Amino acid sequence: MTDIIKTDVVIVGAGPVGLFAVFELGLLDLRCHLIDILPRAGGQCSELYPEKPIYDIPGFPVVTGQAIVDNLMKQIEPFNPTFHFNEQVEGLEVLGTPEAPLFRVTTDAGQVFETKVVIVAAGGGSFQPKRPPVAGIEDYEGKSVFYAVRKMETFRGKKVLIVGGGDSALDWTLNLQPIAERVTLMHRRDDFRAAPHSVNAMRELVAAGKLDLVIGQMTGLKGENGMLSAVSAKDNKNVAFDIDCNAMMPFFGLTMKLGPIANWGLHLHENLVPVDTAKFESSTPGIFAVGDINTYPGKLKLILSGFHEVALAAQRAHHYVYPEKKLLFQYTTSSTNLQKKLGVA
Amino acid sequence: MTKIVFVDHAGKSRQVEADDGSTVMETALRNSIPGIEAECGGACACATCHVYVDEAWFEKLGKPEQMEEDMLDFAFDVRPTSRLSCQIKVSPALDGLTVTTPEKQG
Numbered sequence: 178m179t180d181i182i183k184t185d186v187v188i189v190g191a192g193p194v195g196l197f198a199v200f201e202l203g204l205l206d207l208r209c210h211l212i213d214i215l216p217r218a219g220g221q222c223s224e225l226y227p228e229k230p231i232y233d234i235p236g237f238p239v240v241t242g243q244a245i246v247d248n249l250m251k252q253i254e255p256f257n258p259t260f261h262f263n264e265q266v267e268g269l270e271v272l273g274t275p276e277a278p279l280f281r282v283t284t285d286a287g288q289v290f291e292t293k294v295v296i297v298a299a300g301g302g303s304f305q306p307k308r309p310p311v312a313g314i315e316d317y318e319g320k321s322v323f324y325a326v327r328k329m330e331t332f333r334g335k336k337v338l339i340v341g342g343g344d345s346a347l348d349w350t351l352n353l354q355p356i357a358e359r360v361t362l363m364h365r366r367d368d369f370r371a372a373p374h375s376v377n378a379m380r381e382l383v384a385a386g387k388l389d390l391v392i393g394q395m396t397g398l399k400g401e402n403g404m405l406s407a408v409s410a411k412d413n414k415n416v417a418f419d420i421d422c423n424a425m426m427p428f429f430g431l432t433m434k435l436g437p438i439a440n441w442g443l444h445l446h447e448n449l450v451p452v453d454t455a456k457f458e459s460s461t462p463g464i465f466a467v468g469d470i471n472t473y474p475g476k477l478k479l480i481l482s483g484f485h486e487v488a489l490a491a492q493r494a495h496h497y498v499y500p501e502k503k504l505l506f507q508y509t510t511s512s513t514n515l516q517k518k519l520g521v522a
Numbered sequence: 523m524t525k526i527v528f529v530d531h532a533g534k535s536r537q538v539e540a541d542d543g544s545t546v547m548e549t550a551l552r553n554s555i556p557g558i559e560a561e562c563g564g565a566c567a568c569a570t571c572h573v574y575v576d577e578a579w580f581e582k583l584g585k586p587e588q589m590e591e592d593m594l595d596f597a598f599d600v601r602p603t604s605r606l607s608c609q610i611k612v613s614p615a616l617d618g619l620t621v622t623t624p625e626k627q628g
Contacts, residue, residue, distance in 0.1 A: 225567040301561070310598050310626040342595050365600050370592045394600065413602075430569070430596040432561065 182259075184210050185498045187282050187292040189266050189438070192220020194468030194483030195298035196249040201491040203256030204515055207294070207498055212261045212284055214303040214436075219246035221300055222480075224431065235481055245480070255520045261288060265303055269295065269441045271461065278463025278497055294494040297443075297450060297459070297466040298483070301433035309340070309427045311397050320403035322425050326352075331424075334358050338408050338420050340395055341428030347371035349426060351378055354388055361389040361420055363410060391420060395427070438470075446472055456493040457486045463497055465490040524612050527620040528555045528573075535620075540612040546621060547571040547608035557623030564608040569596035570627040571607040576620035583610060599624055 186202055188195045191213035199209045217223060222231075222242035230239045237245070264284040272291070273279030282290040306324035308314060314322060326332070326349060337357040339350045342364040348371075354360045362379065369376045382388035397409035399419065407419040435448050443450045443459045443466070450459050450466035454473050458465050467490055468483035476482070495504050509515045516522030523539045526549055530536075540549040550558040550571070559570035566589055575583060580603045586594070590609045594600050607621065 221562075225562045226565040229565050307596065343592075365595060366591075368591070370595065394598070429598075432568070432570075 181289045181291055182210060183291045184208055185292065186210070186294045186296060186494060187212065187266075187280075187290050188258075188296045188298055190220060190298040190300055190303075190468070190470075191215070191218040191260060191262075192298060192300050192468065193222055193245055193249055193480050194300075194487060195220070195296070196246070196253055197484050198296055198298060198467060198487040198491070199253040199256050199258045200249075201488045202296075202494060203253065203258075204509070204518060205491050205495040205504065206518070207491070207494055209256070209258045210261060210290060210292075211258055212264050212266050212282075214263065214265045214305075216262050218250060218260065218262075219243065222246050224304060231480070233479065233481060255518065261286075264288060265436060267437045269464075273463070275462040277500070278461075280463065293463065293498050295464045296487070296490060296494070297438060297464065297470055298468050298487075299435075299438060300469045302435040302438075302448070302470075303433065304431040305434045305436075306427075307429040307432045309395055309429055311395055313398060317398060317400065317403050317405055317425075321400065321405040321423060322398075322427070324426065324428075326426075329353065329356055332357050335424040336422045337361070338363060338422040338425045339428070340364070340408075340425065342366070342369040342371065343428060343430075344371045344375065346426075346428040347375040347379055349428075350388065351375060351382075354382060357424075359389065361391055361422065363391040363393055363395070363408075363420065365392070365394050365413075367392050393418070398425075455489065457490040458493060465494065524614055524617045524619075526612065526616070527618065528553075528557075529620060529622040530555075530557050531623060531625045542612050542614060544612050545608050546573070546610040546612060546619070547606075549612060550607060555623070557627070558607060559627045560608060566590060566593050566606060566609060569593050569606060572597040572600075572624055572627060573605055573607045573621040574601055574624065575603045575605050575610075576622070577603060579616075579619050579621075580605075582615070597624075598626060 185207040186209045188211045191211045223246050227243035264286045267285050268283040270281040332353050333356050335357050336359045338361045339346050340363045350362045383390045393410040393412045395410050399407040407421050411417050449472035452466050452471045467486040469478045507515050513522045526540045527537045538553040547560050561570045562568035590606050
């Protein structure tokens with residue numbers, strides 16, 4: 178059993194808005210833990226468009242998705258937030274009252290937090306592996322169809338089919354090849370996005386007869402009770418064939434799903450959290466929603482709107498954590514108090 | 523104004539007016555065309571605006587760039603005439619362009 182972490186604020190999502198929340202909350206002496214299902218900070222900026230230029234961040238005529246994330250990480254350094262990556266928030270339990278909120282938040286890794294404030298900055302939802310649209314695949318998931326490798330041993334002695342042409346597909350092809358009875362790699366074209374050295378290693382194994390490479394696309398699954406016996410496919414001339422296998426790993430990138438936040442009683446409207454525009458607080462006092470995940474009249478899904486939202490939410494969050502303290506509005510340009518917190522005074 | 527025709531999986535066809543310089547994906551969203559999700563908003567990062575271009579038009583569009591080919595790996599039931607509609611720019615030369623949306627965007 179992991180120890181319970183007691184904190185002022187839990188931020189769900191480490192995208193640009195979640196990161197800037199650390200800054201605004203930090204200026205008000207609120208301590209933050211961030212939870213993200215991805216292995217790194219940045220959310221969509223890092224995951225979808227790291228190299229793409231963004232033109233509407235105030236003060237930056239142009240900045241890439243990754244650069245804005247790198248800059249935000251630097252900007253929040255003085256507040257020393259704790260990141261919990263590769264974890265998805267699951268449960269939320271209300272322990273406190275509307276006047277003195279307190280929540281117990283749990284993750285799928287078993288981590289438990291007790292926090293006075295929850296800030297949902299989950300963007301378009303959590304990134305999840307894309308499920309191939311073949312009939313009945315749900316029945317096989319977790320039994321013989323896997324989107325990630327938890328234990329390599331699961332694949333020992335199995336006939337494994339890996340589908341895809343990127344780094345994940347190639348890495349697992351190479352890693353599982355020595356363990357599995359046989360590995361087949363299937364991709365829609367004989368051209369791979371993965372790192373050239375992995376592609377070369379794969380081609381050498383194919384040439385040595387230790388790995389099968391098939392060009393084609395998945396069309397269906399065969400098996401029963403969740404256990405695969407074969408995957409149906411077709412080649413680029415629409416000729417159908419079956420691949421004998423008892424485990425399959427499809428790698429078709431990531432998609433965004435709202436996930437367990439849907440069950441938190443936040444009166445969602447079309448998968449978005451309705452908030453007021455003074456505090457960006459949800460219908461549950463102490464739970465705020467900022468960035469792309471919230472909705473209010475006139476909402477624009479812009480990073481700059483999210484930045485504004487966290488500044489206002491922080492004011493109310495301060496009230497919950499320090500109910501006795503009066504909040505004095507200060508500027509970072511002139512306040513020695515704020516500058517001390519930023520480590521520049 | 524350039525006319526674009528979207529045919530859905532069931533064969534129902536919808537003709538819409540497109541702004542030159544916009545993309546076929548943007549045109550689809552603006553006209554609430556079903557079957558185009560465009561989850562990433564046009565960053566060529568998700569493959570959920572996948573379409574099949576009418577044979578007669580495919581050659582005229584030119585070849586997809588490497589990045590688009592790579593992203594098509596994330597689409598399903600990719601065919602020789604598959605394109606990502608966020609990467610097709612509307613111009614008067616495309617007047618009458620016909621694309622079919624796939625059964626599923628995955």
